[in-house]
Amino acid sequence: MARSKQQDVWEFFGELLKEHREAAGLSQGELGRRVFVSGAYIGLFEQGIRKPQLDVAKRIDEVLQTGGIFERTWRKLINKSPYASYFQAAAELEDMATKICEFESTAIPGLLQTPAYARAVVHASNPLATDDYVEETVKGRLDRSAILRDATRPMYWVILHEAVLRIPVGGPAVMAEQLxxxxxxxxxxxxxxxxxPFAAGAYPQMGKPLKLMEFEDAPPTAYTEAVYSGNLLDDPAVVKRAQATYDLLRAAALSPEVPLTLIESAAEDHRRCTPTT
Structure with a gap:
């Protein structure tokens, strides 16, 4: 599978952590207990498979008495990311996932966006942004979709609320192209x-996106998002509840054969609204 652009530097973070932990004479389990995570997660940090949250990096600094090296390294790596800080960890995990399940009720997921659609979304959130900022953000979003072109791409399952098909993001022509x-x-x-479909009425996770990711050599995660914030969830009980929520959404959705006709019909509706020259 294609490697994340920052995977190498996060592996450096892990090597640095292992070096300091062993110098302190602590096992992975001992360090984990002191920073309130499992020893298994310390192992995943050291392998570069998982990225610690900032508060965990700070606690590691305190326990290993490193003078803040892990907090500074964490902040440097986050600042180099092309993604919003709250989404960065989730974006990194996409690269390593063997299966991604996603639900969206208001917009096309980033992995499936066209350049014009992505540009319209970025403009809507940043109306005064420079062209360079917009194009850099769009490029970062489109680069993520490279995992779907990889020979070992993850299984990707998407559920869209029908409203996503009807909102003319970027105008009718852009929306028709996107569909x-x-x-x-x-x-x-x-x-x-x-x-x-609209006919499904009330549904789980109303108004909130949900992303589930599974991995070959790490526990599954769930990711949800709110206004300028994201939650990457890896507690097994919470992830299990998120998976059950996705199962309910899947059961209420139209069977996979039906949506293509619906999407094609929505695309034609948008095309009919496109101004002629």
Missing amino acids: DHLVVQARNRVALIQVL
Whole structure:
């Protein structure tokens, strides 16, 4: 699988952690207990598979008496990321996932966005941003989608609320192009796409996105997002509840064969609204 652009430097973080832990004469389990995570997670940090939260990096500094080296390194790595700080860890994990399940109720997921659609989303959130900022942000978003073109791409399962198909992000022409892209990705078996119809009424996780990720050599995670904040969840009980929520969404959604016709119909509706010259 294609490596994350920052995977190498996070592995350096892990090597540094291992060096300081062993110099302090602590096992992974002992350090884990002192910073309130499991020894297994310390092992994942040291392998560069998982990235610690900032508060964990600070506690490691305190326990190992490093003078703040892990907090400074963490901040440096986060600042180099092309993603928002609250999404950075989730974006890194996408690269290593063997399966990604995603639900969106308001927008096309970033992994499936076209350049024009992504540009419209960025403009909407940053109306006074410079062109350079917009293009850099769009590029970062599109670079993420490279994992879907990799020979060992993850299984990607997406559930979209029908509202996502109807909101003319970027205008009718941009939206029609975006929906055409969804159909192509589904027909090429890059993504399995379902639609949760308006007729389903109330549904779990109303108004909130949900992303589930599974890995070959690490526990699964769940990611949810709110206004300028994200929650990467790896507590087994919480992840299990998130998986049950996704199962309920999947059960309420239209079967995979039906949505393509619905998406194509929505694309034609947007095309009919496109101004002619």
